[in-house]
Amino acid sequence: MPSPRYWRAIPSRLRLEAVRCRSCENVVYPSRRICPHCHGTEWDPAELSRTGEVVTSTIVHIAPDDFAMEAPYVLALIETPEGARLMLQVTDCDPEDIGPGTAVNLEFRRIRAEGNSGILCYGFKAVPAG
Amino acid sequence: MREVAIVGVGMTPFGELWNDSLRGMFAQAASAAMADAGADHLDGLYVGNMAGGQFVGQEHLGPLMASQIGMAGIPATRVESACASGGAALRMAFIEVASGMSDLVMAAGVEKMNDGADVTEILATAADQELECYHGATFPALYALIARAHMATYGTTEEEMSWVSVKNHRHGAKNPKAQFPREVTLEQVMASSKVAEPLRLLHCSPVSDGAAAMLLCPLDQAGRYTDRPVKILGTGLATASLSLADRKSPAILDAVKDSAVRAYKMAGVGPTDIQVAEVHDCFAIAEICCIEALGLVEQGKGGAAARDGMTALGGKVPVNTSGGLKSKGHPVGATGIAQAIEIVEQLRGESGDRQVKDAEIGLAQNMGGSGASSVVHILGRV
Ligand SMILES: [Zn+2]
Numbered sequence: 001m002p003s004p005r006y007w008r009a010i011p012s013r014l015r016l017e018a019v020r021c022r023s024c025e026n027v028v029y030p031s032r033r034i035c036p037h038c039h040g041t042e043w044d045p046a047e048l049s050r051t052g053e054v055v056t057s058t059i060v061h062i063a064p065d066d067f068a069m070e071a072p073y074v075l076a077l078i079e080t081p082e083g084a085r086l087m088l089q090v091t092d093c094d095p096e097d098i099g100p101g102t103a104v105n106l107e108f109r110r111i112r113a114e115g116n117s118g119i120l121c122y123g124f125k126a127v128p129a130g
Numbered sequence: 131m132r133e134v135a136i137v138g139v140g141m142t143p144f145g146e147l148w149n150d151s152l153r154g155m156f157a158q159a160a161s162a163a164m165a166d167a168g169a170d171h172l173d174g175l176y177v178g179n180m181a182g183g184q185f186v187g188q189e190h191l192g193p194l195m196a197s198q199i200g201m202a203g204i205p206a207t208r209v210e211s212a213c214a215s216g217g218a219a220l221r222m223a224f225i226e227v228a229s230g231m232s233d234l235v236m237a238a239g240v241e242k243m244n245d246g247a248d249v250t251e252i253l254a255t256a257a258d259q260e261l262e263c264y265h266g267a268t269f270p271a272l273y274a275l276i277a278r279a280h281m282a283t284y285g286t287t288e289e290e291m292s293w294v295s296v297k298n299h300r301h302g303a304k305n306p307k308a309q310f311p312r313e314v315t316l317e318q319v320m321a322s323s324k325v326a327e328p329l330r331l332l333h334c335s336p337v338s339d340g341a342a343a344m345l346l347c348p349l350d351q352a353g354r355y356t357d358r359p360v361k362i363l364g365t366g367l368a369t370a371s372l373s374l375a376d377r378k379s380p381a382i383l384d385a386v387k388d389s390a391v392r393a394y395k396m397a398g399v400g401p402t403d404i405q406v407a408e409v410h411d412c413f414a415i416a417e418i419c420c421i422e423a424l425g426l427v428e429q430g431k432g433g434a435a436a437r438d439g440m441t442a443l444g445g446k447v448p449v450n451t452s453g454g455l456k457s458k459g460h461p462v463g464a465t466g467i468a469q470a471i472e473i474v475e476q477l478r479g480e481s482g483d484r485q486v487k488d489a490e491i492g493l494a495q496n497m498g499g500s501g502a503s504s505v506v507h508i509l510g511r512v
Contacts (some may be wrong), residue, residue: 003142009260030261036376056282056380058274059327060266064251067266075271075326078229085375087262100282123264 003119007035013123016050016106018084019043029084048086052126054076054102055085059095066112077094088110090126103129133349135359135512138167139471141342144459145309150339152242155229157198159341159464160238164199167345167355172196173232175206178219178239179463180498182208184252195238205232212256213412215239216342217496217505218468221365224507228459238511240465246343249337253462256499258373262486270334270413272500274326275374277415279381281328281462283430286418288328290433292319294414295332295456296380297436301443302453304483308470309459315497333414336460342467344474349512358478363396363491364508366390372502381415382500386423390495393506394425401425404508406476406486408469410497411454417441418494424506443484451476452483468494470507477511 012030019031023040025093029048034041057076060067068072074090076098091109092099104126111121140162143154150158175196175414183189183208188417192206203242211218223237254263257272280286296316302308312334314332322332346354352359375378394400401424409424411484417497418432426447427435435441442448452458452472457464473492475481490511 013264027355037391038372056279058278058329059272059324060268060271060274061266061324061326062250063266064254064263065248065326068267072324073266077275079408087265087373087375087446088266097231100278121264127188 006119006121016044016048017046018082020082022044027082027084027085046082047086048076048080048082050106051129052080052104052106054090054098054100054104055079056100057090065113074125078104088124090128092127093098097128105129132230132449134227135349135352136344136362136474136509137347137352137359138163138169138345139251140166141307141468142300142306142340142460143307143472144338144340144468145261145416146244148244152182152188152240153194153198155242155339155341156195156238158315159240159343160199160236160476163189163236163343167232168464169345169355172201172234172236173222174226174235175201175204176219176222176235176237177208178215178466179208180210180212180215180241181252181255184255184266185247207296211503212498213462214466214496214498214503214505214508215463216468217494217507218466219368220276220344220466220470220507221367224365227348230492233351234345235342236345237467238341240341241461241465242318242339243320243337243461244339253411259503261373261375265461268326269324270329271317272374273413273415274329275381276419276500277328279379280415280419283381284433286433288320289473290315290437291318291328291333291414293416293436294411294417297442298450298454298456301451302457304455305458308453309336309452309455310457326340329415333413335455335460338461340461340464340468342464342471344467344471354411359510359512360474361510363510364393364395365398365504366392366396366502370502372499374500379418383419383423383504385494385501386420386497387393387505389504389506391423393508397432397508399508401467403491403495405489406451406473406492407447407449408472408494409449412460412497417449417454418500420497424493424495443486448486451486454469466505469494469496469510474508477509
């Protein structure tokens with residue numbers, strides 16, 4: 001896979017940049033042209049906090065090839081204080097301890113080396129808080 | 131709009147069909163449907179297929195498949211809505227006949243998954259690549275996230291999910307076309323290996339090859355082809371966001387509900403009129419969420435339905451009498467057509483040991499992705 005698709009995602013994926021809709025004030029992540037809540041098109045920049053809470057989670061045992069060395073790993077839907085939701089891995093934890101309501105910090109990590117070309121992919125992972 | 135009937139059906143067995151190619155399976159199912167209707171021509175063809183380009187490197191299936199059955203030249207198009215491609219193809223054929231554009235149209239579905247490609251990765255292309263797959267999401271993982279949310283919201287248990295698998299294998303054991311026509315015990319399901327917790331191997335549908343096809347024509351022309359036409363009473367298609375993060379609750383499949391509401395409204399019937407249903411049990415939790423969204427059980431009560439026998443043969447509303455995706459198999463593009471075929475055969479009274487007595491109205495629900503597409507068809511005996 002060519003790498004320009006990773007440059008394009010740098011603001012959202014590596015800096016957690018989101019946008020706030022000027023008409024309904026919902027935070028939308030990642031940014032898009034039309035607000036899914038009110039169809040508004042005017043935005044202000046918003047950055048997501050590096051904290052959040054688990055909405056729902058799973059422990060993945062059968063992984064895609066690129067993640068085979070990581071399995072078993074926790075995959076979770078995380079909600080930040082701004083109300084944005086992201087799907088992230090939860091790491092540095094006992095997988096059994098993670099569930100709805102688990103408080104997490106979001107940390108910059110290596111996600112994987114992609115395919116045969118081994119492109120290094122970075123992004124955020126969640127780590128239990130405290 | 132004209133009234134539309136299904137006048138012929140045909141399908142391959144589902145399974146690991148090493149000796150059959152994508153095109154060969156299509157030709158087998160299509161020929162059987164043509165023979166069932168005694169038809170020698172077609173005015174159009176829709177081929178439901180999710181990922182021929184990725185599984186076997188073959189796109190452009192409309193003309194390829196038309197020419198495989200001696201119909202080169204007719205209008206023929208591939209339809210793609212991930213695992214709902216078959217149901218979407220049926221809907222396109224219905225619209226074309228109902229509109230008066232064409233008189234005899236084939237809706238088919240086909241998928242060749244066992245030809246050496248990385249199935250997990252290909253199926254994941256129906257999820258959000260940038261937001262979900264990038265972080266290691268697989269389809270079992272997405273449905274596991276849905277399952278955990280359903281458990282947290284409604285108290286659904288792993289044992290209840292396991293009863294869905296037990297029930298569907300019990301049905302599939304009576305289906306000679308099923309990939310795994312044998313029963314499994316609750317203990318076997320609950321002891322099978324973990325895939326994505328709380329989902330275990332026997333909560334997941336298998337990787338399958340297969341094809342299915344049906345012929346549609348105006349109801350007032352059905353007598354030319356069959357004395358047992360089945361009428362399409364209603365069709366509904368709905369979508370939701372691809373990404374779970376964009377949905378209000380990951381425990382609720384809004385697209386399934388919306389597609390059902392549309393189909394019920396068009397058919398002029400409600401959930402209590404449904405006597406037999408095929409629903410998209412790609413994972414055990416999906417059947418639970420779908421029967422809730424279809425209104426066959428109360429929201430949050432789907433878990434108990436399989437355990438209590440309500441959705442088993444002989445129960446209040448038998449669900450997945452074919453064995454479902456779990457036991458019958460799930461060649462993704464073919465599934466939606468195969469589901470509709472099971473309902474057609476039930477309404478014709480041809481289901482043998484699986485027959486639901488005096489079934490007059492049935493429903494087929496086909497889903498794509500983690501519930502981002504859902505197609506519902508309601509069929510009635512004429
Ligand atoms: Zn807005």
